[in-house]
Each structure stands twice: as C-alpha cells, then as structure tokens.
Amino acid sequence: MALDRLFNLGFDLFSGIAILLLVSIGLAVIFGMRGIINLAHGEFIMLGAFATLSGVRSGMNVWLAMLIAAAAVGVFGIVLERLLIRRLYGRLFDTMLATWGVSLILVQAVDNHYGSVTEGIRVPVGSFTVGEFSMSAYNLILMGAAAALTTSTFIVMRKTKYGLLARAATQSPTMAQELGVNTSLINMWTFGLGSALAGAAGALLAPLVGVIPTMGHTYVARSFMTVIVGGPSFIAGTVSASGLLGLVENVATNRFTPVIGQAMLLIAAIVILRFMPQGLTGRRDTR
Amino acid sequence: MMAQLARLAGSGASSARSSLGTDLSVAGLALVAVAILGNTVEEFTAFEWSLWAIQAILALSLVLIWGYGGIFSFGQAALYGIGGYTYGFWAINFADNTGESLTAVVAAVVVGAAFAALLGYFMFYGNVTNVYVAIITLATSLVLFAFVNSTSGSEYRIGDAPFGGYNGMTRIPRLTWRLPGGASHELTRVQFFVVCVAAGLLIAVGIRILSRRPFGRIAVAMQHNELRTELSGYNVRAHKLALFTIGGGIAAFAGALFAAWGRFISPPIFSLTPAALVVIWILVGSRSSVAGAFIGVLIVEGLSSWAGGADGNNEPIVLGAILIFIVLFLPGGVIANAARAWALASRQAANRQPAPPNSQEPAQASQIQPTASPVLDWMAEANGERSNSPIATRMVTKRFGGLTAVDNVTLEFPSTGVSCLIGPNGAGKSTLFGLLSGQYSVTDGQVLLDEQNLTKWPAFQRARQGIGVKLQVASIYKELSVRENLWLACFAMPHNRETADVRTEQLLEWLRLGEHARNPAGLLSHGQQQWLEIGMVVATSPCVVLLDEPTAGMTREETRQTGELVSQLGEWASVIVVEHDMEFVRQLGAPVTVLHRGRLFTQGSFDELSGDERILDIYLGRE
Numbered sequence: 017m018a019l020d021r022l023f024n025l026g027f028d029l030f031s032g033i034a035i036l037l038l039v040s041i042g043l044a045v046i047f048g049m050r051g052i053i054n055l056a057h058g059e060f061i062m063l064g065a066f067a068t069l070s071g072v073r074s075g076m077n078v079w080l081a082m083l084i085a086a087a088a089v090g091v092f093g094i095v096l097e098r099l100l101i102r103r104l105y106g107r108l109f110d111t112m113l114a115t116w117g118v119s120l121i122l123v124q125a126v127d128n129h130y131g132s133v134t135e136g137i138r139v140p141v142g143s144f145t146v147g148e149f150s151m152s153a154y155n156l157i158l159m160g161a162a163a164a165l166t167t168s169t170f171i172v173m174r175k176t177k178y179g180l181l182a183r184a185a186t187q188s189p190t191m192a193q194e195l196g197v198n199t200s201l202i203n204m205w206t207f208g209l210g211s212a213l214a215g216a217a218g219a220l221l222a223p224l225v226g227v228i229p230t231m232g233h234t235y236v237a238r239s240f241m242t243v244i245v246g247g248p249s250f251i252a253g254t255v256s257a258s259g260l261l262g263l264v265e266n267v268a269t270n271r272f273t274p275v276i277g278q279a280m281l282l283i284a285a286i287v288i289l290r291f292m293p294q295g296l297t298g299r300r301d302t303r
Numbered sequence: 304m305m306a307q308l309a310r311l312a313g314s315g316a317s318s319a320r321s322s323l324g325t326d327l328s329v330a331g332l333a334l335v336a337v338a339i340l341g342n343t344v345e346e347f348t349a350f351e352w353s354l355w356a357i358q359a360i361l362a363l364s365l366v367l368i369w370g371y372g373g374i375f376s377f378g379q380a381a382l383y384g385i386g387g388y389t390y391g392f393w394a395i396n397f398a399d400n401t402g403e404s405l406t407a408v409v410a411a412v413v414v415g416a417a418f419a420a421l422l423g424y425f426m427f428y429g430n431v432t433n434v435y436v437a438i439i440t441l442a443t444s445l446v447l448f449a450f451v452n453s454t455s456g457s458e459y460r461i462g463d464a465p466f467g468g469y470n471g472m473t474r475i476p477r478l479t480w481r482l483p484g485g486a487s488h489e490l491t492r493v494q495f496f497v498v499c500v501a502a503g504l505l506i507a508v509g510i511r512i513l514s515r516r517p518f519g520r521i522a523v524a525m526q527h528n529e530l531r532t533e534l535s536g537y538n539v540r541a542h543k544l545a546l547f548t549i550g551g552g553i554a555a556f557a558g559a560l561f562a563a564w565g566r567f568i569s570p571p572i573f574s575l576t577p578a579a580l581v582v583i584w585i586l587v588g589s590r591s592s593v594a595g596a597f598i599g600v601l602i603v604e605g606l607s608s609w610a611g612g613a614d615g616n617n618e619p620i621v622l623g624a625i626l627i628f629i630v631l632f633l634p635g636g637v638i639a640n641a642a643r644a645w646a647l648a649s650r651q652a653a654n655r656q657p658a659p660p661n662s663q664e665p666a667q668a669s670q671i672q673p674t675a676s677p678v679l680d681w682m683a684e685a686n687g688e689r690s691n692s693p694i695a696t697r698m699v700t701k702r703f704g705g706l707t708a709v710d711n712v713t714l715e716f717p718s719t720g721v722s723c724l725i726g727p728n729g730a731g732k733s734t735l736f737g738l739l740s741g742q743y744s745v746t747d748g749q750v751l752l753d754e755q756n757l758t759k760w761p762a763f764q765r766a767r768q769g770i771g772v773k774l775q776v777a778s779i780y781k782e783l784s785v786r787e788n789l790w791l792a793c794f795a796m797p798h799n800r801e802t803a804d805v806r807t808e809q810l811l812e813w814l815r816l817g818e819h820a821r822n823p824a825g826l827l828s829h830g831q832q833q834w835l836e837i838g839m840v841v842a843t844s845p846c847v848v849l850l851d852e853p854t855a856g857m858t859r860e861e862t863r864q865t866g867e868l869v870s871q872l873g874e875w876a877s878v879i880v881v882e883h884d885m886e887f888v889r890q891l892g893a894p895v896t897v898l899h900r901g902r903l904f905t906q907g908s909f910d911e912l913s914g915d916e917r918i919l920d921i922y923l924g925r926e
Contacts, residue, residue: 110634240438241439282446289426289429290428
C-alpha cells in the first residue's frame with residue numbers, strides 16, 4: 017500500500033475519532049460528574065451549530081462566531097439547570113424524561129424559526145494534498161480542537177479549585193455540603209461546562225454538516241454509546257471509547273456505508289458492554 | 304401502585320379466581336359498549352378510534368416491562384416499527400396467495416419478540432444498569448431509523464416488497480381472514496375497530512393474570528430489590544429477558560395492526576417522537592396499571608388531536624411540555640394522583656369519626672416462638688434428604704483494585720452447627736460471605752459445597768443449592784408487604800404456590816409478625832426487619848445459613864431470642880454468624896474463627912480466645 021494512501025486512511029480515521037470525542041466530551045462531563053442523562057445533548061450541539069450560523073450570517077468572523085456560540089450554549093445550559101435540572105438531581109429517570117421534553121421542544125422551536133432546511137456555512141480553510149490525495153485542512157483543526165478541549169477539561173477537573181470541589185461534590189454530596197461547599201452552585205457550573213462543550217462541538221461541526229434542526233439525532237446515539245462504553249473515569253474513558261468505536265465506525269463506513277458504520281458502532285458498543293458492563297475504565301473485579 | 308401491590312398481596316387462590324372473573328367481566332362490558340358505540344358512529348370515526356386502541360396495546364407493552372418489571376425501555380416504538388414492517392413484508396409477499404394476512408401478524412409478533420430477545424440477551428446478561436438499558440434501546444431505535452431511511456434503492460427489498468427508504472412502505476394489505484377452503488374476508492373498518500379493542504382488552508387481562516401469577520410477582524420483586532431476589536434463588540436475568548421478550552412481542556403485534564390500519568409504514572416510526580409518545584402515554588395514565596395505558600392514550604391523543612387541529616406542527620412542543628409538567632408536578636401519573644387525592648379525602652372524612660385502635664403496637668409482642676414449629680420441620684425434611692454438605696473455601700483471595708479484602712483463606716465449616724466469624728472492621732468478613740453466596744466472584748481460589756466446586760456459579764444457583772444469606776444491612780422488599788416478602792422467599796425453593804402459601808403463614812406465626820403481615824416491610828422496626836430477612840433465608844430451606852450481624856439494632860431481649868433461634872437452626876444446617884457483639888458470641892457457645900486484614904488469624908472456642916492477648920491487640924489496633 018502506498019504511503020500516501022495509508023496517510024489518507026489514517027487521516028480519515030483520526031478525523032472520525034476527533035468528531036466522536038468532540039460530541040461526547042460535554043455529555044461525559046455532565047453524566048460523569050452529576051449522573052445526569054441529558055437527552056437534550058444532541059440539541060445542545062444543534063444550538064451551537066445554529067448560533068454559529070446566525071453569527072456568520074450577521075457578518076461575524078467565523079472563529080469568533082464559534083466561540084460566542086459555545087459560550088451562548090453554556091449560558092443556555094446554566095439557565096436550564098437553574099429552572100429545571102436543579103429540581104431533579106438524584107431522580108435519574110425523571111431527568112431523562114424532562115430533558116427529553118426539552119429536546120422535543122428545542123427541535124420544533126428551531127424548526128419553526130429557521131425552517132427545516134438551511135444553507136450551510138463555508139469551510140473556513142482550504143485543503144492540502146499528500147501524494148495523490150487531497151485532504152481538508154479543517155479536519156486538522158477539528159483534531160486540534162478535540163485534543164485541546166479534552167485536555168483543558170482534564171486540567172479544569174484536576175488543577176482548579178472548581179474541579180476539586182466538583183469532584184468532591186460528586187463523590188460525597190452530603191460531606192461536601194457539611195464542609196461548606198455550595199454544591200448547588202457547583203452543579204450549575206458543571207452543567208454549564210458540559211453544555212458549553214456540546215455547543216463548541218456543534219459550532220465546530222457547523223461548516224461540515226447540514227445545519228438542520230434534527231441534526232442532534234445524528235450524534236446523540238453515538239455520543240451516549242461512547243460515554244457509557246467509556247465508563248466511570250470519564251475523561252480517559254471517553255478518549256479510549258472514542259478511539260475504539262471511532263475505529264469500528266470508520267472501517268465499516270469505508271468498507272460499506274455510513275449507516276452500516278453507525279450500526280456497527282452500536283453493535284460493537286453493545287457487545288463490549290455485555291462483557292464489560294461498567295465500560296472500558298470500569299473495575300472488572302467489583303462483582 | 305400501592306393499591307395494586309396490596310391487591311397482589313392478599314390474593315389466595317380463590318380470590319385470584321374471582322378477581323379474574325372481575326377482570327373478564329369489566330373487559331367484556333367494555334368490549335360490548337365499544338362495539339355498540341363503533342356501530343353507531345360513522346364508519347370513519349370508528350376507523351380513527353382504531354388507532355387509539357392500537358396505541359393502547361403499544362402502551363400496554365411498556366406497562367408490562369416498566370410498570371411491573373422495572374425495565375425502562377425507549378425501544379417499544381422501535382419494536383412497534385419492526386412489527387409493522389414485518390407485517391408489510393409478509394402480507395405483500397404472501398397475502399395474495401393465501402387469501403389471509405393473519406399469518407403476517409404472527410410473523411410480526413415472532414420477529415419482534417426475537418429482536419427483543421436478542422437485544423435483551425446482551426443487555427441483561429451483561430448486567431448493565433437500568434440507565435444503560437434506556438440508552439441502548441434509544442440508540443438502537445435511532446440506528447434503525449437511520450438504516451431504514453437509507454433503504455430507498457431498489458436493491459433493498461424482500462421478495463416483492465421494497466423497503467421504500469424515507470418514503471416508507473406502501474400498499475400493505477388490510478387485515479384479512481379465511482377459513483381453510485373458504486372465501487377470504489377483508490375486515491370492514493368497524494370490524495377492524497372491534498378487533499383492535501378486543502385484542503387490547505385481552506392483552507390487558509392477560510397482563511393482569513400474569514401479574515397475579517408467580518411470574519408477575521417475581522417481576523415486581525426484582526424491581527424492588529434485585530439483589531434479594533437473586534439471593535433467594537431466582538434467575539433475575541432470565542426473568543428480565545422473558546419479560547422484555549414478551550413486551551417486544553406485544554409491541555410488534557400493535558405494529559402489525561398499525562400497518563394493516565394505515566396500509567403504510569415509514570421510517571419516522573423509529574424516530575424520537577413516537578418513542579417519547581409511548582412513555583408519555585403511560586406517564587400520564589399510570590405506569591403500573593393496565594387501565595393507565597388506555598386512559599393515557601385517550602388523554603394525550605385526545606389533547607393532541609384537539610391541539611393538532613389548530614397547528615399540527617406544534618405537537619412536539621406540546622408533548623415536550625407535557626413530559627416536563629408531569630415530571631415536575633405529577634410523578635406517578637394521573638391515576639395515581641387521583642387515587643391519592645381520593646384516599647386523602649376519604650381519610651379526612653374518616654378522621655371525623657373516633658380514631659380506630661392503633662394496629663401498630665411496638666415490637667414487644669413479636670417474640671420468636673421458642674417451641675418447635677413446622678418451620679423447623681420442613682427445614683429438617685429438606686436437609687435430611689441432602690447428603691452431609693460442609694461448605695469450604697480453598698485458598699480464596701478477593702482483590703478490589705489494589706485492595707486485598709480476602710487473602711488466601713482456607714476454611715471449612717461443619718455440615719451442621721453454629722460457627723462464628725469475628726474480626727475488627729475491614730477484616731474481610733462480609734466480603735468472605737459475598738464470596739460464599741456468589742455476590743462477588745473470587746479473584747483466586749475455590750468455593751466448595753459438598754465437594755462440589757461452586758466457584759463459577761452465579762448467586763441464584765448457589766441459593767438453589769442451599770446457601771442462604773442475610774446481609775449486613777437488611778435486604779428486604781421495603782415497599783412490599785411482610786407477607787409478600789415471605790411468600791417470594793417461600794416460592795423460590797419448591798416452585799409451588801400452595802406450599803408457598805402454607806409456609807408463608809407458618810413463617811408469619813413463627814416470626815410473630817402476623818399482625819404486620821399486610822404492612823410494608825419498611826415500616827417494621829430494625830430488629831423485626833432483621834428477623835424478617837432471617838425468615839426469608841430460612842424459607843428457602845438452606846443447608847448453609849450465613850448471617851451477617853443478625854443482632855444489629857436489636858434490644859438485649861431480642862438479641863437473646865435471636866441467639867435461641869440461631870441455635871435451633873444450627874441443628875439442621877451449617878449456620879455461620881458474623882458478629883461484633885461478643886456477649887452474643889459467648890451466648891452461642893460456638894467455635895470461633897478470627898479474621899484480620901483478610902487473613903485467617905486464629906480459631907478456637909470462645910473461652911480459649913478470650914484469653915488471647917493478640918485478639919485484644921487487633922481489636923484495639925495495637926500492633
């Protein structure tokens with residue numbers, strides 16, 4: 017196999033993994049830290065994409081628009097947390113159902129406002145060639161962004177005061193409260209952070225995919241499977257699960273069709289969970 | 304919910320029969336009323352109503368698996384879709400030749416149930432948590448959606464029937480029947496309506512029957528306390544799988560009717576909105592009663608067809624708002640809330656009457672009967688048949704990550720008699736019990752019972768083999784009544800309803816819990832809860848009884864009585880007691896094994912060990 021072809025395949029693979037990581041990391045933060053199943057996660061991604069679209073349409077620089085979009089979705093997440101999620105911690109199924117309600121409303125509301133078909137935005141950077149193959153430079157940016165966002169999430173969780181308190185509140189909410197931690201505020205920031213990450217994913221994907229109200233559905237199944245296959249130590253888990261499931265999806269997509277790729281991702285995830293019910297980073301010896 | 308359980312609780316054989324009679328007459332009356340109604344309204348209206356009946360059947364499938372079994376699935380609508388497509392493929396290919404489409408319905412049910420069984424196998428036998436079940440079923444629906452959407456090419460076809468991609472499958476035959484050799488009859492719209500309603504009512508009655516049978520009771524039990532159900536000897540995973548498979552068959556059946564109804568089915572059936580709808584129906588109605596499925600569909604579909612008349616686009620917004628509203632303000636659904644309001648109102652009315660005598664007197668009345676009891680007889684009977692079966696461990700080790708909780712322990716206990724296991728906190732006593740009962744799997748070494756190697760056996764099989772365990776924190780069904788708790792344990796071993804009914808009453812008497820029989824077990828005092836769990840262990844006629852801190856939370860008198868009880872059990876079984884109360888250990892007068900830091904420290908009689916300075920050292924933390 018020629019070297020340039022090999023490079024092209026690898027480039028494809030890593031683009032796929034980067035996208036999987038981007039769409040999953042926000043969900044992983046919210047699920048890993050607060051045990052909240054946010055079924056509106058796909059719609060947060062969609063909001064990020066639409067916010068970017070609006071910014072670019074109003075003449076804003078595309079990078080600036082992406083940044084603002086991520087922040088805006090973060091703020092939206094915080095508002096939602098204060099109004100709704102806050103009342104539902106510890107009620108697993110209820111949060112799932114309520115966020116599902118949010119998801120249904122968001123899709124329809126955006127559809128009513130923007131319509132179900134929109135014109136996309138241009139990919140802001142060009143392409144480069146390796147041997148016979150032309151590749152999009154934007155995918156390099158995606159890989160960089162995925163790595164940067166994951167690393168900074170890790171640093172925030174490990175090195176900042178917020179991260180320490182958030183981890184404390186996760187492990188023992190009552191103890192954290194007795195020590196004087198305002199867990200309610202910490203929860204709010206955690207949800208906001210996860211939402212902003214989802215928004216950033218949507219913003220970064222906006223030039224690549226059709227920005228439509230139902231675009232979240234494309235990602236929600238994949239991101240959930242990635243996060244649960246990742247398991248309890250959620251950053252390391254999401255990275256390794258993205259790598260593994262991304263590989264499966266990429267190979268199946270290249271060999272067959274994107275739909276088969278998605279199906280294979282799901283099947284691989286279910287088979288992995290059959291033998292490692294707590295995910296890749298779960299302790300296998302607790303039972 | 305509670306009313307349902309209360310009804311489940313008290314039903315002896317005769318009352319079960321009469322409530323079946325009630326169910327059937329209610330269903331029969333409903334059917335007659337609906338049939339008359341269907342013949343009086345316009346044909347098209349009856350046809351529209353058929354859809355509601357079909358949706359109620361779909362909702363019933365979720366009532367069965369979520370309301371009774373506690374398995375929350377987002378996938379019922381997807382199974383409905385699978386049923387619809389299967390009906391389409393089958394009927395398009397064969398109905399012209401056979402002159403009937405009933406076999407297509409059967410095919411749909413079989414395919415739906417098989418799909419559910421396959422998915423369920425991976426989920427339940429992987430022991431994934433309930434949340435993951437929800438996520439996996441959701442993801443499966445979405446992937447099916449993407450797949451069916453992509454099948455527009457003419458190469459996607461089965462026989463004469465193309466998938467049709469996002470356009471869906473069209474020209475699906477109506478429901479048609481034919482007697483062998485006779486002419487074929489297509490159902491009229493009104494007939495179809497009556498058939499749908501009749502099917503829905505039949506399935507509802509079927510679910511009610513199932514809920515009164517042991518299968519349904521075990522489903523409710525595993526929803527409330529999966530661990531205890533497994534430790535009583537029930538195969539929880541197989542039960543979940545069976546329940547999920549039946550639910551899949553019912554959903555697919557509804558899907559087949561749906562395809563026959565509209566003669567059309569398309570990929571959005573696999574999308575999020577229908578998946579949400581099913582959940583909303585039974586949230587609005589009630590997740591734990593079959594009536595809730597019908598009422599929920601009527602309310603939600605009635606509302607949305609009323610709201611949709613103005614602007615159909617806003618249906619998802621209305622649905623989303625309903626979901627959030629119910630979660631915030633009406634958890635439990637309309638029926639449960641109405642029932643609660645009704646109960647509150649009638650209690651207030653009753654409060655104006657003089658107060659009835661308080662039935663919940665404090666625990667002093669409940670003393671364990673010291674004299675011989677039939678309970679011990681059937682224990683003796685069971686263990687008399689068994690060969691002498693000492694339980695033993697051979698060099699077992701259990702590591703949790705970096706922590707070695709049990710370290711290379713080799714022990715053997717006599718086949719009858721009491722033994723005590725002591726040691727300071729963290730000595731590995733409860734972990735060792737977990738390894739014996741199968742809650743934990745060993746890292747290394749073997750667990751043997753009667754020379755048989757149980758090391759790889761799951762907990763429920765070990766329970767069937769005769770290992771019973773009372774956990775450190777009483778593991779009972781707190782929401783179920785005391786009688787149900789005992790009945791579930793009694794039914795586990797000889798799978799026989801009559802025996803279980805008799806033994807439940809004997810146990811109630813033996814434990815002196817008769818007056819609390821109808822109360823939720825969670826209301827019992829600490830000590831009574833311990834006794835209840837001991838009773839549940841005894842109910843399975845075990846040959847090995849593991850008691851983890853049986854006297855925690857008991858008064859001195861209760862402790863003394865427990866000691867007598869333990870000695871009684873020791874005549875017929877090997878009873879191993881973990882205890883911190885040294886007075887209690889002295890009272891038992893049994894050989895004592897000391898564990899320390901996961902290792903076997905020493906063994907001997909209480910008197911020998913009480914003089915041992917080293918034991919004082921490890922308890923006081925002196926090195």
